[in-house]
Amino acid sequence: MSLEGMTVLVTGATGFLGGALSRRLANAGARVRALARTPERAAVLRGIPGIDIVYGDVTAPDSLPETVRDCQIVFHVAVSFGSRQLQQAVNVEGTRHIATAAADAGINRLVHVSSIAAYGYAQEGVVTEDTPLATVTHDPYSETKAEGERVLRAVASERGLSYSIIRPGMIYGPKSSMWTERLFRLARLRPTPFIGDGSGATHPIYVDDVIDLLVIAATHPAADGQAFNATPDPASTWRAFIGEYQRLAGHQRWFAIPVSPVRRLVTALAALAPAEHLLKAAPLALDMMLRPSLVFRNAKARQLLGWEPRTDLRTGVERCAPWLRERGLLR
Ligand SMILES: NC(=O)c1ccc[n+]([C@@H]2O[C@H](COP(=O)([O-])OP(=O)(O)OC[C@H]3O[C@@H](n4cnc5c(N)ncnc54)[C@H](OP(=O)(O)O)[C@@H]3O)[C@@H](O)[C@H]2O)c1
Known part of the structure; x- marks a missing residue:
């Protein structure tokens, strides 16, 4: 079902995914209310037909009704x-506030963007939506994304809110600072230094494919109360992902940093780090990065919602080239 003519709120609209989603929804004829915190950050959305900028903050519940x-x-x-x-x-209490405001307003559905990080870093083999979420990972992002989901479910069941949760892998595309700009900066180094041979599994998903799933989940009856992985299945490898950025940069040279000394270093740093420090998560995160057999199954979204990723890695990375040129990173 199309969202044409509907009024839709997008939180995080001034960011990478929320900005792309807002533009897609407005193009499709939805009336987009784009939540921004400051006029400076809202500037990228100003003047786009179909997008109304509203100011607020998910940590300020009074602004949300x-x-x-x-x-x-x-x-x-x-x-x-x-x-x-x-x-x-933001990730936990902000989710509580927005879910509460949405329930009170009697909206049709809240689509919540979570992450595969919510499963934690100890996973191997096959991860489905039935795999339990992380509790303690020492990484606040992973922990708060998992807790945000729990809070949403609790608010929804107390107040009768319809919701759907989407757990994307590593979202890349134009305007992605993490999985496009930073990875391209790494890939253009000749040779490209990387821990090991790059055969560990990785889970990049092109931004438009994530948006497809968000839009479907907004109205599909089978998405109500469900979580869905938005991931490549089968998974890719670091070598293949970085290799596509290397192709853009015009080389394929690789420098494998030996794994054992890095593992020893990371383990030592984690042991020395104070409790609650992000470094405590590093050994598990490193192991996960090196693990060749890890896939976040996307069969549930395929079977229940008819979604599948449409963009292969080569095509997705090539679509990033104009933006990388605009940024002066690629000739
Ligand atoms: N990027 C990925 O690879 C990836 C992978 C998996 C899942 N995800 C999920 O996808 C979603 C979007 O990620 P992203 O990469 O697009 O993030 P992003 O570019 O950093 O954007 C974050 C957005 O959240 C807004 N925000 C932060 N604090 C806020 C607050 N207190 N009240 C209202 N808005 C606030 C920011 O506003 P300002 O512009 O004012 O800072 C910005 O618009 C997140 O839920 C993330 O967990 C991302």
Whole structure:
């Protein structure tokens, strides 16, 4: 079902995914209410037909009832990658506040953007949506994304809110600072230094494919109350992913940093780090990065919602080239 003519709120609209989603929804004829915190950050959305900018903050619950009023759908995309305290405030309490406001406003559905990080870093083999979420990972992002989901489910069951949770892999595409800009900066080094031979599994998903799933989940009856992985299945490898960025940069040279000394170093740093420090998560995260047999199954979204990723890695990375040129990173 199309969202044409519906009023939809997008939190995190000034960010990478939320911005791309807002533009897609407006193109499709939805009336997009784009939540922004500051005029500076909202500038990228100004003047786009179909997008109304509203100011607010998910950590300020008093601002939210007005923001959500008369919306049919809420896409909750906002996130903090900051301090543990900030991540708790935005990713957990912010989710509680937006879900509560959405339930009170009687919206049709809230689509919540979570992450495969919510499963934690101890996974191997096959991870499905039935795999339990992480509790303690020492990484506030992973922990607060998992807790945000739990809070959403609790609010939804108390207040009768329809919701759907999407857990993307590593989202790349134009305007992605993490999985496009940073990875391209690494890949253009000749040779490209990387821990090991790059045969570990990785889970990149092109931004448009994630948006396809978010849009379907907003209205599909089978998405109600369900979580879905938005992942490549089968998984890719670091070598293949970085290799596509290397192709853009015009080389394929690889420098394998030996794994054992890196593992020893990371383990020692984790042991020395104070409790709660992100470094405590590093050994598990390193192991996960090196593990060749790890896949986040996407069969549930395929079977229940008819979604599948449409963009292969080569095509997706090539679509990033104009933006990398604009940024002066690629000739
Ligand atoms: N990028 C990935 O690879 C990836 C992978 C899996 C899942 N995800 C999930 O996808 C979602 C979007 O990620 P992204 O990469 O697009 O993030 P992003 O570019 O960093 O954008 C984050 C957005 O959240 C907003 N925000 C932060 N604190 C807020 C607050 N207190 N109130 C309202 N808005 C607030 C930011 O506003 P300002 O512009 O004002 O800072 C920004 O618009 C997140 O839920 C993330 O967990 C991302």
